[in-house]
Amino acid sequence: MLFRQVYDYIRIRMKRGEWHEHDKLPSVRLLAMELNVNRLTVFKAYQLLKQEGLVYVKEKSGYYVSPEHLNNREAAYQGGALKHASAPDIRNKLSDIHRVEASNQFSKALIDPGLLPNLFLSDYVKRVFDLYPKLMGTYSTAQGDEELRTVLAAYLNQQFYTDCHASELIITTGAQQAIDLITRMWIRPMDAILVERPTYSAALDVFRAQGARLIPVEFAPEGYDMEQVELLMKEHRPRFFYLNPTFHNPTGYTLPADQRKQLLELAEAYQCLLIEDDSFHDIYFDQRPPRPLYAYDTSGWTIYIRSFCKYVAPGLRICAVVGSQDIINSLIKAKSLADNGTPLVTQKIFLHYFQSTRMQQHLEKLRIALQIRKDVMEEELRQSGLPWTWASPNGGLNLWIQLPEGLSAQRLLEEALRQSLTFVPGAICDPLDQIEDHIRLSYSFMNEASIRIGIRVLAQVASDILDREQM
Amino acid sequence: MLFRQVYDYIRIRMKRGEWHEHDKLPSVRLLAMELNVNRLTVFKAYQLLKQEGLVYVKEKSGYYVSPEHLNNREAAYQGGALKHASAPDIRNKLSDIHRVEASNQFSKALIDPGLLPNLFLSDYVKRVFDLYPKLMGTYSTAQGDEELRTVLAAYLNQQFYTDCHASELIITTGAQQAIDLITRMWIRPMDAILVERPTYSAALDVFRAQGARLIPVEFAPEGYDMEQVELLMKEHRPRFFYLNPTFHNPTGYTLPADQRKQLLELAEAYQCLLIEDDSFHDIYFDQRPPRPLYAYDTSGWTIYIRSFCKYVAPGLRICAVVGSQDIINSLIKAKSLADNGTPLVTQKIFLHYFQSTRMQQHLEKLRIALQIRKDVMEEELRQSGLPWTWASPNGGLNLWIQLPEGLSAQRLLEEALRQSLTFVPGAICDPLDQIEDHIRLSYSFMNEASIRIGIRVLAQVASDILDREQM
Known part of the structure; x- marks a missing residue:
């Protein structure tokens, strides 16, 4: 139901007050071109808007914004206080x-x-403050503490036989921020992205808020239908595929190693980034899972999101993102605008706890x-x-x-x-x-x-x- | 030079690959309507793009994307790795x-x-972990720790004779995140906003990345030219006025109390939110500055950003944002998508330090x-x-x-x-x-x-x- 997405897209722009009452809306032809969809799809979206009385038609001229609806700024601010109706329709x-x-x-x-080993953690924190007496007075860089990045890069390299440098890693406040920054950097409204079905709902919320067009890939206990994945990449040319291939949330399924390798080939062939969310890698029961996709990647098509919030220390919200230098440089800029860096205190506490044998x-x-x-x-x-x-x-x-x-x-x-x-x-x-x-x-x-x-x-x-x- | 901004707007959309080579661009008329600017402005922007060879003209048809430029996705991914040229042009x-x-x-x-009293701070942290033994294992809510919000609301109420409730306050990671969340919620490309001239450069970077149209208000030692402010509000209908009226960065100037009151009247009359960044309020030398604008506000037109990063503990990055309940509810949603909440550890450490007489x-x-x-x-x-x-x-x-x-x-x-x-x-x-x-x-x-x-x-x-x- 692609027309529904076009409908939502127009509605969001109307809600935000981009057009005033009696303003002419973009023509079917132009909007179809802009969104790279069939004209019929746009037509159907406009028809639905017309049915709902949100737009009206002038013969031989086109679609116009109905007066009773969305008198944008004025309506939005009615009653003195700003109504958040004027803000984009987002939720978690x-x-x-x-x-x-x-x-x-x-x-x-x-x-x-x-x-969690709470008492030990608290004791540990005290030692960290003895080690860095000026910790509370110091800002982190936007990329994150260098000592922490060095330790995490070495840890990943040792675990996955990779060769990642501390400069190719950025620290974020949880996987949620990583997903949000990546989405802001690479997705514009109506961009297609592949997502597993089912998938992590808070990621869907971020993608929807940015106006992405979601193309589902079914995740079964034995993995994806790889032929279907290829067809979808060919047809929709998605900007990225957001996936959680190891002990997947919500299903718990794990993508087999051979499919991981195939996926990397497809990513390169169809120039589709793989956004690999790997928050549960270490929570295995009987045997270790296959290595993450990024460990097989030789040509820079993966962004690896490795949150440690789940089991190391949720109260610290430390997550590492690994990618090619170009990608990380882009994310550093986005992070510097978003919050100018994760607090140094949480990074240093995490670092020292993470390295302990107790951990x-x-x-x-x-x-x-x-x-x-x-x-x-x-x-x-x-x-x-x-x-x-x-x-x-x-x-x-x-x-x-x-x-x-x-x-x-x-x-x-x-x-x-x-x-x-x-x-x-x-x-x-x-x-x-x-x-x-x-x-x-x-x-x-x-x-x-x-x-x-x-x-x-x-x-x-x-x-x-x-x-x-x-x- | 408004046409420059329209030019940048088109360039950013081209860079992001919204149009392929030989795609037809929106007509001058349509773009002028969409951006709410004069047709001549759009025409001048297209002329400049043509001069630079980025677009070409087909007689009686319109503007088209030149083939040698911006072969979007393919060009962006050239060489195997994603070039961040495909990401929007942002920097700090x-x-x-x-x-x-x-x-x-x-x-x-x-x-x-x-x-900063570093030794004392470290001692203090140790006591906080004794108070909350499970602190490291606990997530914060997206809005922020309720105990901290209650204490900060009481502090502001006592200092400014206001009546703000803990529910009308959200905790962010520094003022930077507050500015970013507010901008994401209320600004779309080409929206006009008022900014002081000069102003905080990292805020300008956020506004530009979102595609806002910046309208400058000169800040002199004696304040703004209030007649000019009114004219600008009348003419441009800005979404908001971002201002730093107390010990302003970079000038150190302070807006007099009478102008604060006038500004609130204008905000209400022209339905322009006032985004008051007040990071330096407590750093006065001889006498206290006037109360912040938000303290005079009776109708919900201010969003008050009160960072404590500068002097309480930069390593913690704690900032409070105060606004009407509608505004705060919107920001909670944005915050929950952006990072799902500031780490609880930093909030609790801050809380207990902030309340101490030592502070x-x-x-x-x-x-x-x-x-x-x-x-x-x-x-x-x-x-x-x-x-x-x-x-x-x-x-x-x-x-x-x-x-x-x-x-x-x-x-x-x-x-x-x-x-x-x-x-x-x-x-x-x-x-x-x-x-x-x-x-x-x-x-x-x-x-x-x-x-x-x-x-x-x-x-x-x-x-x-x-x-x-x-x-």
């Missing part, structure tokens, strides 16, 4: 769900703070703790007697559950919220906003006992809905 | 200067870390130390025998110096850099890129002895240039 759907206070939190793909011990314990929680959740689901289905992941924080037939995720969520239980409905993770038969359950935030109770509550809610609907 | 000029290693740093408007003592000492440095710099300038002129500021970190006649800032900077001395040339702070006879000297980063040496070096360099040119 996931954080809306997280704002719900619930006793059974299956929506948060976060590590239970109880699993490695913590990580090993964490893997075991998470695997146990996953096993408990799976066991409870199986014992519930309901036909939930899922592919058991080898790492990460989530189960991607197909619901029993006849049960809709939205309906289940409404009832679950009444029982103080939250999860992420599939549609939020869907670039097409359609997935109704899947939900994401995170096993990382609650302990085993709470997981058992929560899944029983969930199963009861699901049974009740199914019973009622069969009556 | 000030940070370019700061990257120069120099022994006489008059370019940095930062507090000398030696003036108030530090601030009083800091004011005295800075005033002494300012006096030393002014004394050395007077004793140099050269006709520098400036209005002595009552607070802030900078002197805005008019150069001796015949001396250009650019020339002086080139020679000064050879003597390992940096300062900020006026043009960087100028929305029109023209100021050639002023420079900004910061007295905050170097101690008294270094200031004396540095100013002597600067005076010598200036004399040499003037001597050579008179020969």
